[in-house]
Amino acid sequence: MTKPFLEIKGLTVAYGENVIMHDVDFTVNERDVFIIMGGSGCGKSTLLTVLTGLKAPEKGTETFAGKPFWGNGATKADRDALMRKAGILYQSGALWSSMTLAENVAMPLEQYTDFTPAEIKDLVALKLDLVGLGGFQNYYPAEISGGMKKRAGLARALALDPQIVFFDEPSAGLDPISSKNLDDLILQIRENLRTTIVMVTHELPSIFAIGTNSIYLDARTKTVIARGNPNELLKNPPNETLEHFLTRGKK
Amino acid sequence: MSATAILNTDGTDGSAQLRLSGDWRADCAGRDAVVAAFERPAFRHAVLNGAEITDWDSRLIAFLVRLLSLCKKNNVEYTLADFPDGVPSLLDLAFAVPEHADARPPRRPRDFLVWLGETALQCRSSVGKAWDFSRRTYAAALRFAAHRAVVRKQDVLAEIQAAGAGAFPIVSLICFLIGLILAFVGSIQLKMFGAEIYVSSLVAISVTRVMGAIMTGVIMAGRTGASYAATLGSMRVNEEVDALETMGVSPFDFLVFPRVLALSLMMPLLTIYADFMGIMGGGFVGVFMLGLSPDDYFRMTLSALTMRNIVIGIVHGAVYGVIIALCGCYQGITCGRNASAVGSATTAAVVSSIVWMTVATAVLTVIFSVCGA
Ligand SMILES: Nc1ncnc2c1ncn2[C@@H]1O[C@H](COP(=O)(O)OP(=O)(O)O)[C@@H](O)[C@H]1O
Ligand SMILES: [Mg+2]
Numbered sequence: 001m002t003k004p005f006l007e008i009k010g011l012t013v014a015y016g017e018n019v020i021m022h023d024v025d026f027t028v029n030e031r032d033v034f035i036i037m038g039g040s041g042c043g044k045s046t047l048l049t050v051l052t053g054l055k056a057p058e059k060g061t062e063t064f065a066g067k068p069f070w071g072n073g074a075t076k077a078d079r080d081a082l083m084r085k086a087g088i089l090y091q092s093g094a095l096w097s098s099m100t101l102a103e104n105v106a107m108p109l110e111q112y113t114d115f116t117p118a119e120i121k122d123l124v125a126l127k128l129d130l131v132g133l134g135g136f137q138n139y140y141p142a143e144i145s146g147g148m149k150k151r152a153g154l155a156r157a158l159a160l161d162p163q164i165v166f167f168d169e170p171s172a173g174l175d176p177i178s179s180k181n182l183d184d185l186i187l188q189i190r191e192n193l194r195t196t197i198v199m200v201t202h203e204l205p206s207i208f209a210i211g212t213n214s215i216y217l218d219a220r221t222k223t224v225i226a227r228g229n230p231n232e233l234l235k236n237p238p239n240e241t242l243e244h245f246l247t248r249g250k251k
Numbered sequence: 252m253s254a255t256a257i258l259n260t261d262g263t264d265g266s267a268q269l270r271l272s273g274d275w276r277a278d279c280a281g282r283d284a285v286v287a288a289f290e291r292p293a294f295r296h297a298v299l300n301g302a303e304i305t306d307w308d309s310r311l312i313a314f315l316v317r318l319l320s321l322c323k324k325n326n327v328e329y330t331l332a333d334f335p336d337g338v339p340s341l342l343d344l345a346f347a348v349p350e351h352a353d354a355r356p357p358r359r360p361r362d363f364l365v366w367l368g369e370t371a372l373q374c375r376s377s378v379g380k381a382w383d384f385s386r387r388t389y390a391a392a393l394r395f396a397a398h399r400a401v402v403r404k405q406d407v408l409a410e411i412q413a414a415g416a417g418a419f420p421i422v423s424l425i426c427f428l429i430g431l432i433l434a435f436v437g438s439i440q441l442k443m444f445g446a447e448i449y450v451s452s453l454v455a456i457s458v459t460r461v462m463g464a465i466m467t468g469v470i471m472a473g474r475t476g477a478s479y480a481a482t483l484g485s486m487r488v489n490e491e492v493d494a495l496e497t498m499g500v501s502p503f504d505f506l507v508f509p510r511v512l513a514l515s516l517m518m519p520l521l522t523i524y525a526d527f528m529g530i531m532g533g534g535f536v537g538v539f540m541l542g543l544s545p546d547d548y549f550r551m552t553l554s555a556l557t558m559r560n561i562v563i564g565i566v567h568g569a570v571y572g573v574i575i576a577l578c579g580c581y582q583g584i585t586c587g588r589n590a591s592a593v594g595s596a597t598t599a600a601v602v603s604s605i606v607w608m609t610v611a612t613a614v615l616t617v618i619f620s621v622c623g624a
Contacts, residue, residue: 119282
């Protein structure tokens with residue numbers, strides 16, 4: 001039932017001489033909502049750039065849907081091909097400001113498929129409907145709110161029916177209600193589009209509400225110091241750092 | 252099996268059956284025909300059957316959303332029968348939030364008259380904005396003179412360094428080349444009269460009086476004016492300018508005036524340097540191509556140089572410096588709040604600097620000739 005989708009082994013990541021993390025291992029199974037936790041500056045965003053092929057690790061391997069992604073002879077072309085099965089939602093949405101929402105969502109479809117314009121239009125309408133932005137096709141990113149930008153970014157990430165979606169702090173800067181709505185949306189998308197989710201966040205309510213598996217990256221030891229289902233980790237925290245994190249230092 | 256959609260409207264009770272089958276991750280041949288039939292429905296009830304669908308992705312959902320929206324619009328009742336798991340819930344999700352009421356039509360290219368009117372209005376408002384900008388820069392200059400402006404000294408020095416010494420390599424290259432070209436082209440004519448030696452005077456007068464200043468101005472518009480627009484524009488996008496304003500620091504004191512000061516101080520110096528490089532370029536042609544002796548060449552150059560021409564060149568340079576800095580900062584400060592606005596601001600900064608430099612040259616020429624210089 002649980003098939004591994006992403007397998008990370010012995011990953012070491014550095015900026016020049018400055019090692020950000022070392023010997024990181026974890027496996028993301030299909031249909032997981034996998035949470036990468038950790039304090040600010042511990043390298044969560046950096047890890048995401050490695051997982052999505054933007055930055056090369058110093059050491060270690062990544063296997064993506066059973067195929068080598070980093071190491072084992074994987075090339076840039078392999079990574080590009082695999083990343084077409086992935087969607088990414090950046091911290092700020094990262095919508096292209098000179099294009100309307102419809103054009104933003106249509107761009108990957110126009111690039112990577114040979115669908116007819118009519119079909120692309122229908123697909124764009126569907127993706128915007130799915131994130132609750134039906135009717136906003138001809139708005140520019142500057143004309144919508146922060147939460148809407150994130151949802152539009154999600155619509156773009158979903159354009160090519162990805163098997164996996166990466167999120168970098170999706171609820172950062174959202175009010176609790178919008179953040180809860182985004183969580184619900186993420187769950188519905190995972191349920192209905194059969195996607196795997198990898199999410200960087202330190203929003204505790206989200207972590208407990210939707211996380212099925214997680215790792216905690218520690219800034220001091222620069223590696224993973226806890227892993228497992230967040231709710232179980234809360235019941236039996238393996239160390240003080242994590243307990244502190246999951247209870248906001250209240251215990 | 253590839254995707255198929257078969258529509259059956261033979262029923263006498265005003266109902267239609269649509270049977271979808273096959274692998275819906277691929278193209279469906281009959282798609283457009285079915286959509287067309289739903290756009291002008293000849294039926295009051297549609298039964299959509301998905302029992303024979305083997306595989307699907309969002310193309311199927313998008314197709315169904317389209318058909319169901321058409322049904323709703325045309326008051327056709329519909330029933331979904333035997334669709335694979337996940338399809339009905341995705342459709343529910345797609346229809347969960349009603350369409351935004353204020354949906355806009357796509358933008359069309361504007362009518363000529365509309366364009367003309369909008370452009371005229373824009374011109375009027377930008378004259379107002381430019382006036383306001385100049386007024387506030389002037390006020391910042393007064394505050395600076397009275398030591399009441401909030402400025403960081405190291406910022407001013409860094410701007411002076413960037414606009415002055417930093418521009419040496421490119422100014423050297425271009426002005427040397429200009430001197431070279433003037434001498435080379437001039438010598439072709441002067442040779443006919445055996446008057447090659449006057450190449451030196453030609454270069455000396457033209458470079459010092461206006462060419463040195465113009466070339467430096469064009470270089471600095473592209474190099475420094477553009478960078479002012481891009482820097483201030485990105486600061487506007489990142490809300491850094493707002494942060495300054497809310498702290499009660501005028502961006503004109505803190506950002507605009509240091510740049511205007513730096514460029515208007517450095518442009519006259521760069522102009523003198525450009526004059527020197529132009530003369531060296533001319534000398535290069537004179538000595539190595541026309542076979543004049545270096546001694547003769549520079550003696551003739553010195554006799555052609557007049558303080559009046561050099562000063563006129565420097566005045567041009569100073570005026571250009573103010574123009575470039577003002578255009579660059581104006582475009583940066585009034586920049587829109589997204590990435591492409593920064594691009595337009597940069598372009599506008601360079602183009603408007605060059606246009607205003609041309610206007611200024613004309614005005615200065617008239618003034619100097621009226622004064623008999
Ligand atoms: N481009 C970069 N060059 C050098 N160091 C960087 C760069 N980006 C991030 N870092 C460093 O890497 C560490 C992790 O950063 P980041 O991945 O952004 O953390 P997080 O997302 O967990 O807050 C930080 O200490 C930061 O200083
Ligand atoms: Mg981060």
